[in-house]
Amino acid sequence: MTDYETVSADVDDEEEIPEDHPRYQDLLTRHRIERGVEKGITHLQGMHAEGRGSAFDYLLGEETIPSADEAERVAAAHLLLAERPVLSINGNVAALVPGEMVELADAVDADLEVNLFNRTPERIEAIADHLREYGAEEVKGLEADARIPNLDHQRAKVDADGIYAADVVVVPLEDGDRAEALEEMGKIEIVIDLNPLSRSPRVAEVPIVDNIIRAVPNVTAHARELADADEAELRAIVDSFDRENALRTAEERIRSGEL
Amino acid sequence: MTDYETVSADVDDEEEIPEDHPRYQDLLTRHRIERGVEKGITHLQGMHAEGRGSAFDYLLGEETIPSADEAERVAAAHLLLAERPVLSINGNVAALVPGEMVELADAVDADLEVNLFNRTPERIEAIADHLREYGAEEVKGLEADARIPNLDHQRAKVDADGIYAADVVVVPLEDGDRAEALEEMGKIEIVIDLNPLSRSPRVAEVPIVDNIIRAVPNVTAHARELADADEAELRAIVDSFDRENALRTAEERIRSGEL
Numbered sequence: 001m002t003d004y005e006t007v008s009a010d011v012d013d014e015e016e017i018p019e020d021h022p023r024y025q026d027l028l029t030r031h032r033i034e035r036g037v038e039k040g041i042t043h044l045q046g047m048h049a050e051g052r053g054s055a056f057d058y059l060l061g062e063e064t065i066p067s068a069d070e071a072e073r074v075a076a077a078h079l080l081l082a083e084r085p086v087l088s089i090n091g092n093v094a095a096l097v098p099g100e101m102v103e104l105a106d107a108v109d110a111d112l113e114v115n116l117f118n119r120t121p122e123r124i125e126a127i128a129d130h131l132r133e134y135g136a137e138e139v140k141g142l143e144a145d146a147r148i149p150n151l152d153h154q155r156a157k158v159d160a161d162g163i164y165a166a167d168v169v170v171v172p173l174e175d176g177d178r179a180e181a182l183e184e185m186g187k188i189e190i191v192i193d194l195n196p197l198s199r200s201p202r203v204a205e206v207p208i209v210d211n212i213i214r215a216v217p218n219v220t221a222h223a224r225e226l227a228d229a230d231e232a233e234l235r236a237i238v239d240s241f242d243r244e245n246a247l248r249t250a251e252e253r254i255r256s257g258e259l
Numbered sequence: 260m261t262d263y264e265t266v267s268a269d270v271d272d273e274e275e276i277p278e279d280h281p282r283y284q285d286l287l288t289r290h291r292i293e294r295g296v297e298k299g300i301t302h303l304q305g306m307h308a309e310g311r312g313s314a315f316d317y318l319l320g321e322e323t324i325p326s327a328d329e330a331e332r333v334a335a336a337h338l339l340l341a342e343r344p345v346l347s348i349n350g351n352v353a354a355l356v357p358g359e360m361v362e363l364a365d366a367v368d369a370d371l372e373v374n375l376f377n378r379t380p381e382r383i384e385a386i387a388d389h390l391r392e393y394g395a396e397e398v399k400g401l402e403a404d405a406r407i408p409n410l411d412h413q414r415a416k417v418d419a420d421g422i423y424a425a426d427v428v429v430v431p432l433e434d435g436d437r438a439e440a441l442e443e444m445g446k447i448e449i450v451i452d453l454n455p456l457s458r459s460p461r462v463a464e465v466p467i468v469d470n471i472i473r474a475v476p477n478v479t480a481h482a483r484e485l486a487d488a489d490e491a492e493l494r495a496i497v498d499s500f501d502r503e504n505a506l507r508t509a510e511e512r513i514r515s516g517e518l
Contacts, residue, residue, distance in 0.1 A: 034303055044293055047303060051310020055454075058311075195314075255514050 036095025295354025
């Protein structure tokens with residue numbers, strides 16, 4: 001892929017990117033990830049991962065398809081039903097949707113927990129600071145006083161009163177091993193991933209095949225809309241969800257959509 | 260995309276990546292690009308572009324499909340017929356296939372020319388040095404004493420006795436604007452790009468839809484095989500090529516292949 005070079009994301013501030021630019025979302029995403037790398041919150045490999053994601057998004061048509069919108073509503077219902085919901089934040093999530101994750105945490109009364117593959121104290125601190133700049137009050141993940149079973153030591157670190165104790169976790173852009181280990185712990189897992197056949201969405205209770213930049217605000221919007229719904233209504237939404245259909249529909253869209 | 264995290268390319272030396280690893284090519288590619296960024300020869304956006312490419316490669320099955328092999332043979336024939344063939348090198352090409360480009364230049368008696376979108380004297384020097392480490396004797400692109408018509412100033416810079424005067428140019432991972440401008444200059448253009456619908460392969464005389472890591476050594480192998488062919492034989496190879504079919508076949512493979 002090469003056309004990236006003709007639409008430079010090389011602006012100092014994201015407000016310089018014209019919102020009516022046909023590649024607006026892609027430019028915004030690249031700009032945020034690049035700033036994340038520069039700020040030390042995103043690993044260089046995160047830039048590569050984002051590039052992969054952008055190709056799948058291109059194939060999806062760079063829009064929230066109806067089955068993803070439905071999955072986002074189901075995710076909102078799960079989060080509202082949860083007793084201890086936690087939103088997991090890695091370097092790409094922090095770079096791409098820091099304010100959006102803070103807003104979602106607010107809307108569903110969830111905790112935010114920093115959770116990194118390439119875990120260093122500096123990066124964890126930088127990400128926590130970054131989230132606080134966007135309004136986060138409490139950020140978990142710094143204690144790391146519990147372990148997810150069946151994962152190697154570094155990858156397993158979580159907070160005892162955070163992801164470890166959570167009943168519902170949102171793990172956007174999560175890697176397959178950890179997604180699987182969390183599922184084995186019996187958690188209700190909500191994964192956001194642009195490749196419907198990668199392992200994380202396939203093990204998730206709620207796979208959302210959508211760009212995180214569109215998905216997170218949309219989950220928040222659904223949560224606000226459902227704020228007054230009673231438990232029976234939320235359960236009905238959750239029970240009606242067909243995860244296999246969501247994955248299949250996304251795959252069909254990728255195969256048949258405009259390249 | 261996330262599974263990148265489970266297969267870390269975080270090794271000090273590429274020889275540490277096991278060749279029988281099912282994701283060997285992807286790991287090797289990411290490792291080389293990451294080193295390129297660290298060495299100052301690859302722009303951070305190159306990591307993103309490589310990620311995009313890797314998604315298309317995944318859809319292609321991460322192999323050289325028969326129509327790409329044919330295009331690589333045609334490219335070899337064009338290079339052998341050329342009077343002034345030039346291989347264009349940008350930051351991703353330098354990071355991914357420095358030795359392979361030097362070998363190809365050798366096999367077809369072509370010049371190497373550094374040609375950057377984000378052009379700075381430091382990056383040009385770093386890339387020229389990098390190519391020399393891999394055995395390049397002469398590296399063009401430092402003079403930049405000619406301009407490609409119909410491109411903005413920075414993007415247009417080339418060497419008068421290099422790309423400007425070339426009859427056949429290999430522009431792997433080229434952006435659409437420049438690919439188009441070179442085509443308008445009447446050059447025979449060979450483009451290597453993993454997305455068959457991006458603008459560069461669509462304007463190229465020879466579009467190669469393949470990973471550059473596989474494509475370049477294969478063009479070299481074809482060139483060696485054709486070293487004793489006479490002009491009539493080379494012309495017959497070149498004339499038999501159907502570029503539309505090459506693009507269509509690659510697109511079909513991407514749509515129907517295993518995700």
